[in-house]
Amino acid sequence: MAAQGGFPLNVSNAWSGTKLIINDISNVEIKKLKDRPKSLVWLTVVKGPTCYEDIKFVDGKVQDSFRDACFHMGFLNDDSEYVAAINEAKDWGSGHFLRKLFVTMLLSELQLSDTELKNLTLIEIENMMQSNRRSLHEFTCMPYPDSYVTKHVGNRLIYDELDYNAEKEQKNFEELFHALTDEQLAIYHAIMDAVNKKRGGVFFLHGYGGTGKTFMWRTLSSALRSQKKIVLTVASSGIASLLLPGGRTAHSKFKIPVPTLDNSTCNIDKDTDHSQLLEATDVIIWDEAPMSHRHCFEALDKTLKDVMSKKGFQNAIFGGKVVVFGGDFRQILPVVPRASRSDIVHASISSSYVWEYCQVLKLTKNMRLRHGRDNTSSDELAKFSKWILQVGDGKISEPNDGLVDIEIPKELLISNFEDPIRAIVDYTYPNLLEKFQDVTFLQGKAILASTIEVVDRINHYILDLIPGEEKEYLSFDSIDRTDTTYNESYEVLTPEFLSKLRASGIPNHKIKLKVGTPIMLMRNLDQVDGLCNGTRLIVTRLANHVIEAKIVSRKNIGNIFYIPRMSMSPSDSPWPFKLIWRQFPIIVSYAMTINKSQGQSLDSVGLYLPTPVFSHGQLYVAISRVKSKSGLKILIHDKDNSPCSTTTNIVYKEVFEALG
Numbered sequence: 131m132a133a134q135g136g137f138p139l140n141v142s143n144a145w146s147g148t149k150l151i152i153n154d155i156s157n158v159e160i161k162k163l164k165d166r167p168k169s170l171v172w173l174t175v176v177k178g179p180t181c182y183e184d185i186k187f188v189d190g191k192v193q194d195s196f197r198d199a200c201f202h203m204g205f206l207n208d209d210s211e212y213v214a215a216i217n218e219a220k221d222w223g224s225g226h227f228l229r230k231l232f233v234t235m236l237l238s239e240l241q242l243s244d245t246e247l248k249n250l251t252l253i254e255i256e257n258m259m260q261s262n263r264r265s266l267h268e269f270t271c272m273p274y275p276d277s278y279v280t281k282h283v284g285n286r287l288i289y290d291e292l293d294y295n296a297e298k299e300q301k302n303f304e305e306l307f308h309a310l311t312d313e314q315l316a317i318y319h320a321i322m323d324a325v326n327k328k329r330g331g332v333f334f335l336h337g338y339g340g341t342g343k344t345f346m347w348r349t350l351s352s353a354l355r356s357q358k359k360i361v362l363t364v365a366s367s368g369i370a371s372l373l374l375p376g377g378r379t380a381h382s383k384f385k386i387p388v389p390t391l392d393n394s395t396c397n398i399d400k401d402t403d404h405s406q407l408l409e410a411t412d413v414i415i416w417d418e419a420p421m422s423h424r425h426c427f428e429a430l431d432k433t434l435k436d437v438m439s440k441k442g443f444q445n446a447i448f449g450g451k452v453v454v455f456g457g458d459f460r461q462i463l464p465v466v467p468r469a470s471r472s473d474i475v476h477a478s479i480s481s482s483y484v485w486e487y488c489q490v491l492k493l494t495k496n497m498r499l500r501h502g503r504d505n506t507s508s509d510e511l512a513k514f515s516k517w518i519l520q521v522g523d524g525k526i527s528e529p530n531d532g533l534v535d536i537e538i539p540k541e542l543l544i545s546n547f548e549d550p551i552r553a554i555v556d557y558t559y560p561n562l563l564e565k566f567q568d569v570t571f572l573q574g575k576a577i578l579a580s581t582i583e584v585v586d587r588i589n590h591y592i593l594d595l596i597p598g599e600e601k602e603y604l605s606f607d608s609i610d611r612t613d614t615t616y617n618e619s620y621e622v623l624t625p626e627f628l629s630k631l632r633a634s635g636i637p638n639h640k641i642k643l644k645v646g647t648p649i650m651l652m653r654n655l656d657q658v659d660g661l662c663n664g665t666r667l668i669v670t671r672l673a674n675h676v677i678e679a680k681i682v683s684r685k686n687i688g689n690i691f692y693i694p695r696m697s698m699s700p701s702d703s704p705w706p707f708k709l710i711w712r713q714f715p716i717i718v719s720y721a722m723t724i725n726k727s728q729g730q731s732l733d734s735v736g737l738y739l740p741t742p743v744f745s746h747g748q749l750y751v752a753i754s755r756v757k758s759k760s761g762l763k764i765l766i767h768d769k770d771n772s773p774c775s776t777t778t779n780i781v782y783k784e785v786f787e788a789l790g
């Protein structure tokens with residue numbers, strides 16, 4: 131606080147998963163304004179080189195500097211918008227990113243000492259961070275609120291996991307339990323027996339999409355939560371975690387380091403809030419496990435053994451906990467850059483030592499088709515679903531060991547076209563020029579392709595086609611040479627060169643957008659609010675330093691969010707130096723790569739394959755995004771744009787051997 135000389139909060143690396151948008155904040159100061167008795171708290175935020183906010187609260191109202199900041203950042207164009215924004219700012223419930231920075235406690239009527247004020251402010255910041263599993267403890271330069279843990283919430287992480295209404299959970303459980311099929315019931319009992327015996331157990335629940343895995347997770351978690359037991363529900367991807375009750379990504383929940391190596395452990399020290407949570411946990415549910423590298427499961431195993439060693443479980447697999455994995459081995463396996471077939475298979479959970487302890491449970495009945503309200507006849511749906519599974523199992527054009535050409539059913543093909551891109555766009559987005567801003571029209575559609583180059587071509591084509599002012603955002607690039615020795619050749623690393631580099635997992639140097647463009651987030655910004663890697667949104671407004679967009683997938687549909695720029699670098703750099711991008715963490719998603727579509731549920735997919743798939747499970751994932759046959763069309767052509775009816779399918783059958 132200014133009265134005490136101030137305390138700069140250096141939180142420049144605290145981005146991921148926090149409610150405070152603090153990635154680029156180089157300095158946060160909380161000051162008491164001495165001369166104005168009723169104006170107690172200012173939060174001054176300095177963000178990066180190009181934008182800043184100076185947000186002032188006086189008597190609980192946002193004052194003029196906020197107005198100036200809004201204009202400066204391009205949020206607002208005129209005074210009427212300002213008035214509307216102020217009215218909106220009174221609604222603290224929604225997710226305006228500026229509002230999340232308003233660490234104010236409307237203290238105007240309270241008589242507090244500087245120390246009390248400082249402590250209350252710190253508690254407020256800590257609360258925000260804890261709701262996203264972060265803490266001020268992570269920043270050594272930061273003060274910590276006095277008596278925060280004991281006086282306020284105990285171990286917040288444990289508290290949150292027990293903060294379920296047991297009666298409500300019991301009611302949920304009863305409804306779900308009575309609906310279980312025989313197959314599901316047997317699985318439920320197998321897992322609950324292990325929980326009740328308290329001797330641990332590792333399970334793998336294998337089932338293709340629609341067989342009821344999520345239904346099982348819901349039944350198990352409500353059973354356990356109604357008994358006040360702790361169940362941690364995680365998924366390998368952000369988008370899948372949104373379907374789990376209380377779900378998070380495994381990386382954030384278990385603090386798994388990136389990249390995860392052979393000898394990695396979770397970033398959880400003994401006798402911390404996190405380790406106490408793991409100790410108190412009864413069951414861990416981990417969905418989409420085949421997508422994660424085996425090193426992630428091994429890191430969790432080592433950490434749980436360490437945490438549970440004081441109870442004598444240092445040699446028990448996963449420290450003697452009940453762990454239930456789930457997923458489908460037909461889908462895309464862990465992505466290992468520049469890897470061979472054996473590298474990829476070797477990275478899978480089934481190649482890990484933890485697999486030896488896994489009891490495989492199988493769901494085989496498609497519950498989605500039984501319960502679907504689709505108009506397509508059930509016979510046709512069953513036939514379509516069987517074909518998808520045969521592609522996934524590699525049972526078409528056998529023997530299919532690895533790579534094989536398969537014939538696509540005629541009725542799924544688009545074969546009458548002159549310009550293939552135009553044809554796939556016309557099929558997937560019919561009457562686009564009339565409906566290009568219609569959110570319901572856009573939200574369930576996507577064109578899928580195997581490579582980033584093809585995806586970029588389609589996205590540019592559509593952006594050029596639709597009317598409206600286009601805004602171009604360029605990234606700031608820089609090179610981090612701290613880990614490399616100087617080399618003369620680095621002098622050729624000009625900005626022009628850097629801006630042409632492409633890497634998966636980071637956005638393009640140049641992003642072009644129009645209002646109405648569908649985009650996909652590439653980072654987990656706020657899992658509580660449903661802003662995950664994979665969340666789809668539609669651009670509603672383009673300002674100079676921020677993009678306003680509306681969520682259209684999964685959780686919090688319709689909510690508006692502001693997406694800021696952030697610093698990113700590829701976790702596995704293909705170059706001998708580390709590149710850092712400062713760019714919006716998004717990609718345009720009229721078209722997207724098949725890998726990005728994993729976990730998405732879509733109504734209409736145009737699969738465009740001028741270049742075939744190149745890895746296990748990609749064709750299966752692409753054709754299984756839709757729930758009905760009428761939602762899928764495939765366009766394949768050769769180098770001369772002549773239509774083809776065959777394409778490559780890749781299935782590494784050795785991964786299925788683990789299932790017995």
Ligand SMILES: Nc1ncnc2c1ncn2[C@@H]1O[C@H](COP(=O)(O)OP(=O)(O)OP(=O)(O)O)[C@@H](O)[C@H]1O
Pocket residue numbers: 309310311314337338339340341342343344345346497498501
């Ligand atoms: N026993 C059941 N009784 C009634 N409905 C069920 C049952 N099991 C599953 N369902 C319903 O079937 C549909 C598919 O189930 P669910 O989403 O759990 O499958 P999934 O295996 O998780 O699929 P995906 O991997 O595609 O997410 C859902 O609508 C679910 O509510």
